Amino acid sequence: MSGPRTLFDRLWDAHDVHARGDGASLLWVDRHLVHEGSHHAFRKIEERGLRVAYPELTFGVVDHYAPTKNRAYIADPAIRQMINTLTDNTARHGVRLYGLDDPRQGIVHVIGPEQGITLPGLLVVCGDSHTSTHGAFGTIAFGIGATEVAHVLATQTIWQKRPKAMRITINGNLSAGVGAKDIALGWIAKLGADGARGHAIEYAGPVVRGLSMEGRMTLCNLSIEGGGRFGLIAPDETTYDYVQGRTFAPTGATWDAALEAWSQLGTDADAEFDRDESLNASEIAPIVTWGTSPEDALPITASVPDPDRVPDAKREKVRDALDYMALVPGRPLEGTAIDQVFIGSCTNARIEDLRMAAAVLAGRTAKVPGIVSPGSALVKAQAEQEGLDRVFMNAGLEWVASGCSMCVGMNGDLVAPGKRCASTTNRNFKGRQGRGARTHLMSPAMVAAAAVTGTLADVRPLLEGRDAA
Amino acid sequence: MSGWSAHKGPAVLLAAENIDTDQLIPARFMSTPRSAGYGDYLLYDARYDEDGRAVGHALNRHTPSILVAGRNFGSGSSREAAVYALADFGVKVVIAPSFGDIFASNAVNNGLLPARLGAADHALLADHLSEDARDLHVDLASKEISFNGKTLPFELDPAWQTKLINGWDDIDVTQQHMDTISGFANARRAHARWAWPGGGDGRQSR
Ligand code: SF4
Numbered sequence: 288m289s290g291p292r293t294l295f296d297r298l299w300d301a302h303d304v305h306a307r308g309d310g311a312s313l314l315w316v317d318r319h320l321v322h323e324g325s326h327h328a329f330r331k332i333e334e335r336g337l338r339v340a341y342p343e344l345t346f347g348v349v350d351h352y353a354p355t356k357n358r359a360y361i362a363d364p365a366i367r368q369m370i371n372t373l374t375d376n377t378a379r380h381g382v383r384l385y386g387l388d389d390p391r392q393g394i395v396h397v398i399g400p401e402q403g404i405t406l407p408g409l410l411v412v413c414g415d416s417h418t419s420t421h422g423a424f425g426t427i428a429f430g431i432g433a434t435e436v437a438h439v440l441a442t443q444t445i446w447q448k449r450p451k452a453m454r455i456t457i458n459g460n461l462s463a464g465v466g467a468k469d470i471a472l473g474w475i476a477k478l479g480a481d482g483a484r485g486h487a488i489e490y491a492g493p494v495v496r497g498l499s500m501e502g503r504m505t506l507c508n509l510s511i512e513g514g515g516r517f518g519l520i521a522p523d524e525t526t527y528d529y530v531q532g533r534t535f536a537p538t539g540a541t542w543d544a545a546l547e548a549w550s551q552l553g554t555d556a557d558a559e560f561d562r563d564e565s566l567n568a569s570e571i572a573p574i575v576t577w578g579t580s581p582e583d584a585l586p587i588t589a590s591v592p593d594p595d596r597v598p599d600a601k602r603e604k605v606r607d608a609l610d611y612m613a614l615v616p617g618r619p620l621e622g623t624a625i626d627q628v629f630i631g632s633c634t635n636a637r638i639e640d641l642r643m644a645a646a647v648l649a650g651r652t653a654k655v656p657g658i659v660s661p662g663s664a665l666v667k668a669q670a671e672q673e674g675l676d677r678v679f680m681n682a683g684l685e686w687v688a689s690g691c692s693m694c695v696g697m698n699g700d701l702v703a704p705g706k707r708c709a710s711t712t713n714r715n716f717k718g719r720q721g722r723g724a725r726t727h728l729m730s731p732a733m734v735a736a737a738a739v740t741g742t743l744a745d746v747r748p749l750l751e752g753r754d755a756a
Numbered sequence: 757m758s759g760w761s762a763h764k765g766p767a768v769l770l771a772a773e774n775i776d777t778d779q780l781i782p783a784r785f786m787s788t789p790r791s792a793g794y795g796d797y798l799l800y801d802a803r804y805d806e807d808g809r810a811v812g813h814a815l816n817r818h819t820p821s822i823l824v825a826g827r828n829f830g831s832g833s834s835r836e837a838a839v840y841a842l843a844d845f846g847v848k849v850v851i852a853p854s855f856g857d858i859f860a861s862n863a864v865n866n867g868l869l870p871a872r873l874g875a876a877d878h879a880l881l882a883d884h885l886s887e888d889a890r891d892l893h894v895d896l897a898s899k900e901i902s903f904n905g906k907t908l909p910f911e912l913d914p915a916w917q918t919k920l921i922n923g924w925d926d927i928d929v930t931q932q933h934m935d936t937i938s939g940f941a942n943a944r945r946a947h948a949r950w951a952w953p954g955g956g957d958g959r960q961s962r
Binding site: 304305307309310311313315317318324327330335337341343344352365366368369404406408409414415416429430431432433434435437438441442443444446448450479480481484485511514516534535536537538539541542544545548579580582603604607695696697704714716717718719722723 | 772787865926929951
């Protein structure tokens with residue numbers, strides 16, 4: 288393709304193995320990440336007598352069903368079975384596995400970048416919708432289903448139709464207590480949970496440039512909650528600094544060649560996007576969700592929506608969500624009593640997230656119980672070195688091992704029916720954290736504020752006079 | 757997977773928006789092998805109370821092969837189990853104003869049609885089904901839904917249309933290109949060594 292190109296165009300063109308006449312392309316996959324959910328896919332290829340085509344480009348990790356406590360003995364046979372099946376499948380096909388006892392185990396979207404498995408300029412897929420996280424490196428990264436996982440295992444390629452191009456530019460300045468999670472929930476509330484459907488989102492602008500890799504990953508992670516299968520950010524010095532020296536990152540002359548290639552990746556100034564949206568970060572306040580879709584998000588200073596005051600088309604939906612969430616229309620969000628907190632998940636359990644939460648919790652006591660599950664065993668070790676574990680435990684929260692945990696509850700970490708949880712995760716869907724569980728999504732700092740007050744609360748006053756890392 | 761080009765069957769309206777894949781199949785059922793059948797788990801928490809008793813849900817009264825749902829159907833998790841639950845229940849077509857992108861490709865990979873309908877036509881159809889289940893005719897070749905002498909056009913990517921009609925399996929299709937793929941891989945390894953784990957020198961540290 289000639290003419291001005293976007294970052295996404297460049298990445299796509301570099302991976303296009305075969306373009307079919309009908310608009311679909313067969314794309315080369317540089318990295319394939321698999322977790323316990325891959326059992327359908329391994330069975331599919333074995334039924335056909337096929338092998339994993341490129342085991343050295345495939346990486347396995349135990350995360351979705353990983354116990355966060357008592358790992359030595361897994362009582363639930365179904366959970367044990369899921370983990371054993373992944374262990375067997377990866378061993379049989381010569382795929383590297385980060386198992387439960389590996390000091391680098393963690394959530395797939397945390398350890399990919401952490402190990403240097405994820406790099407700029409690559410195409411990364413995983414049977415998990417939050418694979419968009421890896422786009423933070425200037426990477427085409429997207430979630431796929433089981434049939435597609437089987438296809439990638441067998442061929443190291445995937446058929447895709449080129450998505451439309453969308454850019455979200457974030458201008459202004461982030462104020463204290465406001466971060467990537469708030470930006471993401473902000474645009475999703477504005478454009479809708481299907482606002483980016485069919486599009487690859489490039490995040491751009493000064494605020495994005497100023498974000499750390501952790502913040503960029505949070506932003507790209509949540510793309511799927513706005514309907515975007517892909518979210519990406521052009522690589523820069525921040526990216527290279529993060530990548531250099533990681534286990535699987537290139538070294539020496541190969542590193543120099545990589546830098547040369549990566550520096551060519553950006554979007555041309557005159558490239559056109561099918562959609563161009565912008566957001567002013569200076570206007571963003573800390574955000575919480577009130578309903579059962581990530582689009583049901585409002586600043587903490589707002590009130591619970593009143594179904595009688597929303598457009599007709601939305602009335603039933605709002606009523607249904609408030610009914611599930613047991614919230615009273617018109618009441619301030621702030622002050623809503625919660626039962627528990629959860630800090631974890633591939634959205635917000637990296638070291639910076641834990642530092643933010645600890646900055647609020649230091650020297651304070653949580654009024655409600657809660658779990659803190661770091662994004663990886665390495666994040667856990669780092670946090671312990673910094674003494675963050677003491678902060679959480681002194682506040683009365685549980686400090687547990689790494690995994691998806693209460694984000695999806697597959698390992699048994701569940702919110703009980705009817706209980707209200709302030710959570711750093713990504714989905715407030717009905718039943719996501721357990722049947723009848725009521726989830727409010729927010730940033731790690733806001734979850735810490737909720738823990739300290741026992742209610743939905745504005746973190747900003749709690750940060751006064753504190754150094755929020 | 758076998759292809760199909762037209763389908764006639766009973767349709768039920770699920771008016772809610774954002775019926776996500778966590779609702780379509782709650783996570784706790786996902787360690788089940790497919791051979792056990794996923795149909796019973798479809799929308800489980802909406803169809804059964806905490807003691808496992810069936811509640812007054814449309815899918816407890818009818819066994820439709822066509823669902824008409826609100827916007828952003830199948831959003832959320834990439835779990836293909838959501839499609840297995842629909843397919844094993846007997847659903848062949850879902851009609852909605854919009855679908856989660858990953859859900860839609862999973863659907864097509866299992867012979868399930870995700871038909872997108874414009875807002876006005878969707879409202880018309882929802883109205884038609886508001887009282888009870890009714891038969892609809894879905895023509896995949898002409899991309900039309902018909903009932904009561906009315907015909908509504910739906911949207912579907914042409915590549916997906918061809919795939920559904922032919923019942924194509926992507927692995928079979930791709931295997932015709934295996935030489936091109938290995939040529940591409942070799943060229944990438946030669947010209948972009950950095951794209952291999954550890955720089956492709958086989959000396960990565962552990
Ligand atoms: S933490 Fe949650 S969203 Fe992330 S990979 Fe695990 S289950 Fe998926």
